[in-house]
Amino acid sequence: MQKEMLEHGLSHNRRRFLSKMSMGLGSVALGSLLIPDLFGKSAEEAVITGLPHFAPKAKRIIYLFQNGAPSQLDLFDYKPLLQKMQGQDLPASIRQGQRLTGMTATQEHFPLAGTVFQFGEYGQARAHISELLPHTASVVDDLCIIKSMYTEAINHDPALTFFQTGAQVGNRPSMGSWLSYGLGSENKNLPAFCVLLSKGKGNGQGVYAKLWSNGFLDSIHQGVQFSSGENPVLYLNNPDGMNKADRRKMLDKLGELNELSFKEFEDPEIHAKVQQYEMAYRMQTAVPEITDTSKEPESIVKLYGPDCLVPGTFAANCLLARKLSENGVRFVQLYHQGWDAHGDLPNQIKGQCLDVDQASAALITDLKQRGLLDETLVIWGGEFGRTNYCQGKLTKDSYGRDHHPRSFTIWMAGGGVKPGVYGETDDFGYNIAKNPVHVHDFHATALALMGLDHEKLTFRSQGRRYRLTDVAGKVVKDLIA
């Protein structure tokens, strides 16, 4: 018995314990193979960026943002009822207590204002388009017109910020930054996200750099604003007395210093900075050729309109956008200001349409004739719509329209969208009657066209994962061809 006890004791020696333990550990290890996220490797670190999640329809986006909010009722959303009821009050049953801006909230009456412009029906979809946009009407078969957009914000800045970043507050990454983050740049010699500004004569609203901010993403994803002057990228050329070899040497030395600094502080922004220096160096070769529009054939000048050679115009920006896009810039963001027609709308909108109509349509034709429209998504629209009732005094031929987030029209073209008209508003053009598309849905759909699952494109910041679509948004499959 004693011997057995001794043996029992011996059988539980350290070696045995360890070997058993290792077996146990081994089996745990085996089990852990089934849990890829074990040992702190959390889901967001598994976010693979730089490639589409699935085969994309579009590779690039050109976003023609109509800043200030164009009036859908005078351009796309034809509502004869408003003309019939001209001057009568907007029925409360239609308004449904919708909040108004401070500009019309004190108005006692909300007289309905029908458009003074003629509408025609165009294309296979027989889409209504105003006489103000004859060129747009000529490419209607390539357009996917969404008449049922809606947003949450009622004033310019939050609405614009919402459209660009998926949140009304600032400092979130812009749509272009998300795409740069998700897909990387195509052409390493150019920024993946470029911003071009222009201004019409109508009542304008500001645009600010926060709209093309990288937010919490790496600063290499920030939008690069091009100047509206004759040199779109300022200070790109080497100064007198500095040649390319000197510049290279300088960058190499600077890179070494930055590397030392990185070793000390480990701030990833140092590397981002170095990358930006290197990109600027490569841009010295790439940019002059791209921004030179003097070699464009006369047919292009006539296509976009002669303004396309005048720097800083919307037409010139459209032409430049095509050249940037053609050269692999993932996201070209245009802003054209001046659509905020609270008063004198018929007059102001005429000028705005003259600025943008021909060039917007030209961009589509131009991309198409190069075989690029299939892979380039063009988006045209403002941050919200305008009211069906008049702000200020309604006269026979003049009226103003206030902000209207409940329904408005945007269009998309190319890049795998399905041409046609999507969604409807009610006869007053006030509420959406069919197929509403929220801004988050729009973002989700645009990302899907680019081959990205909006729920998988995440970034962890301050303890939570963020998406362009926040926690909402669904892909509108019917918009995809």
Added chain:
Amino acid sequence: MKFKNIAAALLVPLNALLLFCLVVEGKLVIPAWLQVFGRMHPLVLHFPIVLVLLYAVLQLFSGKTMKQEGWYVVVEDVLLLSAAFTAAGTALMGLFLSKEPGYDADTVVLHKYLGAFTSFSLYGLYSFRGRLQQKALFSKLATSITAIVLLWAGHLGGNITHGNNFVFAPVTPDHKKPPVALEDAYVYNDLVQPILEAKCLQCHNDSKSKGDLVMKTKELLLKGGKDGKLWDTSQADLGLLMKRIHLPAEDKEHMPPDGKPQLTDQEIATLYAWIKTGASFDRKVMELPETDTLRTLATKVLKQSTDEQFDFAPVSDKEISKLNNNNRVIAPIALGSPALAVTFYNKPFFNSNALEELKSIGNNITELNLDNMPVKDEDLKTIGTFTNLRKLVLNNSDITGNTLGECKNLANIKTISLSGTAVKAGQLAALQSLPKLKHVYLWNTGVNDADAAKLQQKGNNIAWFTGFKGDTVIMKLTTPILQNEQTVIAKPVKLMLKNYIKGATIRYTTDGKDPDSLASPVYDSSIVISKDETVKAKAFKPGWISSDIVEGHFFMSGIMPDSAVLLTPADPKYRAIGGKTLIDLDKSDLNFGNGKWLGYRDNDMQALLLFNHPVKAQSITFSALMNVSSYIFPPTRVDIWGGADQQHLTLLGTITPQQPGKEMTNAQNLSLKLSFAPVELKCIKFLAVPVHTIPAWHAGKGEKAWVFMDEVFVN
């Protein structure tokens, strides 16, 4: 022991009942309480499986000596009995369950007989266990057969509940046909046939032609079955097929019969629309009108399948990164895709070698973008080996089109872009034989619309795009731009005019007349302005409508006041730099918010211009802004006084600017001038009065208007 006896005794009646039920199966009606019993089949079935297998293992693998031991005999006995007992119960339950609808009939039949066989055979093994002990080999064989049949039955049972090939599905390669893209799809082959295959062919095939109907081919479908033709579009119900499909599910004639997978609403709609439109067998989906029901249905079914599946093996990441650089970007088209898209950038870095290096991954390249690269004709030979190419972009390259024949092996190519190259119509015949080619882009090439129309006539599905020519479009030139930043000048300056349109001529005048295409002088950069002058310029170009006129006012700064004092404060939002704004020689543009304008609304503007020494003056000019839509109007009047000092002033005159009318004008700079008899003075005072009530035609009717003022010139 008691239980053992009872179980053994029950074996006979259970198996007898099972046999009986099997024989009269067709007439059985299961009462509800028995259905509950039947539904326990999926639970109980695990007992016989485990018990039989355990028994089989003992039988097959235990040694002879062990088989002699007492406990072994008991265990084996109990095992076999409980196996036989539970097997009989399970089989009975299963039989009851099989009477409920919703199971795939064919599988159930086999499963049923195998289950019954297992039960009978176990009963046999148990009954003859004593005699079998003598014949070890036969015993082993019988046990094995029973076990195998049981496993087979179990497997079929699994298939019934979980679907076919449930176990191996995760590792079975998908043998589904690659999805067809919408544009390639045929109505019958890709929409109708898959439905028939899934829901009808099971009973209406070569080996099992129920109702003498086989639905496999076009001919056989047209032939119909023993009840006649399948469709007749002259009938309201479109004939036999649709009628049978539309019958209520419990009707005997309803197809597919009860118990078989039913057609979905969408499938029924598809068959209906197909037959209604004449049941065509060789029509393509894209040939249908866009609003056609069938086409709409097709877009639902085939939409997601337009993503092409690639069956070639991927190349290693290492190989890709080896070839990747800043000017030759190679990337999979999506995560995990073997297909690669290659794009070249930066003209100076391109050469034929850069293209040839791609041969090692050539089989994987599906998109090749050589836009703007100096690609030579002979490079097409390399490109021609990339046989998986879907899209090839050669825009603005140096190819002449002579070697387009090298593309003949690009059997998968869909899109070729040749815009901006020297290709000519005759060379394009080489592309016409490419089987999948859909789009060819030929803008800005030697190919004109007539050539394209001719190519189009030759049939096949290729669309030839020639794009926008614009040679018949007549447009208006842009207005020349006056680039002089300083329009208030102290010394002569060069006149700087510019027009961005190549080949446009600028003509100008300084006499206030509109420039004329013949009479007015042509602008060149040597023209100098040396006095107060109004320049008008206009651009001309043959084939273009001449531009609008640009007008610029140059002011000699004349007599400079030494200081300026505002007697009434400007509006806080538009204070600019105070009184100095009037005499800083910085004339503002039209932007009222740029901080260079003095704005007044609630009070009148009053200011003093002071000179240190007496000056002789005879005119004064004010710069004001008019921007009606922003409520900025010209002042209603400007009163001007002059004298030796503030206390000794006499009225020099009053300016009454013209007020804008209803026809809105764009924002403009106004130049308000008052001339008077020469007078010596050291002090000028002026008063500008804003419009008090905006006229009725304006949106701001009744409100106050703004006055905006900038430079003042004294001469």
